Amino acid sequence: MPPLLQIRAVTEADLPELVRLDTEAFPSGPYPYFVLRQFFDAYGDHMLVLDDGASILGYVLATAPNRDLSWILSLAITPGLQRQGLGRKMMAGILDHLRSEGVKEVRLTVEPGNDSAVVLYRSLGFTPEGAPRKDYFGLNQHRLLMMLFL
Ligand SMILES: CC(C)(COP(=O)(O)OP(=O)(O)OC[C@H]1O[C@@H](n2cnc3c(N)ncnc32)[C@H](O)[C@@H]1OP(=O)(O)O)[C@@H](O)C(=O)NCCC(=O)NCCS
Structure with a gap:
């Protein structure tokens, strides 16, 4: 990992940067600010950010x-x-955290054509739960459900 980068717990001050990054990473369907705000309020202790000292990069x-x-x-x-092992590191960090809390099962959804994400999740041990679910997030928003037993 480049020396200036650190993976750390999120803080409230990160929210504007988080919204910027989410829009950059998911240009066709970012979370609105209020959703990320509420995720922070509800799950802030289950959020990790990648920080270079100036910006949030993951x-x-x-x-x-x-x-x-x-x-x-x-x-x-x-x-x-991307493609420098950082997504894998962030997933490993959150899975360790969940494991330490006694979590037994982790689930997620992924766009079936998002090869980089599907390959990453598979390499971490996630397996698909059946075929992609049609219209899972609404019309033409199909998603593959994946699960991992810790
Ligand atoms: C998906 C995402 C988080 C992966 O993060 P990343 O830092 O690029 O991934 P890593 O470098 O840690 O790669 C880990 C593994 O995933 C797989 N992978 C990652 N990118 C890949 C690509 N473009 N093609 C094929 N496999 C890929 C590889 O197995 C890779 O391991 P390897 O480099 O040793 O071969 C990143 O591409 C991203 O932010 N995409 C946009 C947002 C998104 O789609 N998020 C997932 C929503 S479910």
């Missing part, structure tokens, strides 16, 4: 466990830093 967000189950709600690395 983040991962999980839900707090509910009956030993957590969802990964988002993972993003800024386009210029």
Whole structure:
């Protein structure tokens, strides 16, 4: 990992940068500010950010466990830093955190054509739960559900 980069817990002051990064990583469907605000309020202790001292360059967000189950709600690395092992590091960090809380099962959704994400999740041990679910997030928003037992 480049020396200036650190993975750390999110703070409230990160919110504007987080919104900027989310829009950069998901240009066709970023979370609105109010959604990220509420994720921070509800799950801030399950969010990690990648920080270079000036900007937020990545983040991962999980839900707090509910009956030993957590969802990964988002993972993003800024386009210029992709393919350097940072997404994998952020996932490993949040999975360690969930494991330490006694989480037994982790679930997530991914666009079936998002090869880089699907390959990453598979390499971490996630397996698809059946075929992609049609219109899962609304019309033409199909998603593959994946799960991992910790
Ligand atoms: C998906 C994403 C988070 C991956 O982060 P990343 O830092 O680029 O991934 P890593 O460098 O840690 O790669 C880990 C592994 O994933 C796979 N992978 C990552 N990018 C890939 C690509 N473009 N093609 C094929 N496999 C890829 C590889 O197996 C890779 O391991 P390797 O480099 O040892 O071969 C990043 O591409 C991203 O932010 N994309 C936009 C937002 C997004 O789609 N998020 C996921 C939503 S479910």
